[in-house]
Amino acid sequence: MLNDILAHNERFLQEETLSAIGHAPRKRTAVITCMDCRLVRMFEDALGLERGDVLELRTAGATISEPERVGAGSDLIRSLAGGIYLLGVREVLVIGHTNCGLAHADSTALTASMQALGVDPQQLIDSQGLGDINGLMSWLGVFNDVHMNVQEVVKVIRESSFLPKIPIHGLVIDITSGRLVLVDRDQRSA
Ligand SMILES: [Zn+2]
Numbered sequence: 001m002l003n004d005i006l007a008h009n010e011r012f013l014q015e016e017t018l019s020a021i022g023h024a025p026r027k028r029t030a031v032i033t034c035m036d037c038r039l040v041r042m043f044e045d046a047l048g049l050e051r052g053d054v055l056e057l058r059t060a061g062a063t064i065s066e067p068e069r070v071g072a073g074s075d076l077i078r079s080l081a082g083g084i085y086l087l088g089v090r091e092v093l094v095i096g097h098t099n100c101g102l103a104h105a106d107s108t109a110l111t112a113s114m115q116a117l118g119v120d121p122q123q124l125i126d127s128q129g130l131g132d133i134n135g136l137m138s139w140l141g142v143f144n145d146v147h148m149n150v151q152e153v154v155k156v157i158r159e160s161s162f163l164p165k166i167p168i169h170g171l172v173i174d175i176t177s178g179r180l181v182l183v184d185r186d187q188r189s190a
Pocket residue numbers: 034035036060061062097099100101102
């Protein structure tokens with residue numbers, strides 16, 4: 001895969017010349033979504049986003065895992081703080097998606113996959129003080145309901161003392177059609 005990418009990049013450089021634009025997002029917006037490969041390109045197309053429009057932050061499940069919600073100082077919050085204080089972001093959209101790999105993840109499949117790759121789940125659980133398999137699932141950010149997950153992440157961001165009071169909205173995108181469903185519209189204005 002690496003060689004394919006490098007070869008493509010050579011062709012790209014010969015064929016394309018990018019316009020110079022600033023690093024502050026034109027629409028003054030940060031969008032948090034999942035790392036799902038089906039969102040590549042489709043996500044921007046469905047939202048009408050162009051290069052330079054928004055900050056895109058992606059985490060597995062568009063979520064902040066439970067241990068990281070404490071104090072709301074996670075890496076995602078750090079990135080939002082940078083976007084807001086340094087790059088002029090004044091509105092945030094949290095966009096989960098249907099059929100997410102982190103929803104209903106199976107603990108048996110997870111531990112089997114870890115073992116196959118030479119990682120002992122129980123040893124990890126013990127050494128990291130995760131308690132049991134549920135603690136490991138929680139660390140990974142596994143959730144059952146995408147709408148509920150979006151609402152929880154929105155709440156964590158709204159309540160983070162690292163961040164100012166700006167609108168934080170929650171949405172879910174349908175991974176097959178690209179349709180956006182509004183879950184939580186923040187009535188606060190920037
Ligand atoms: Zn996902």
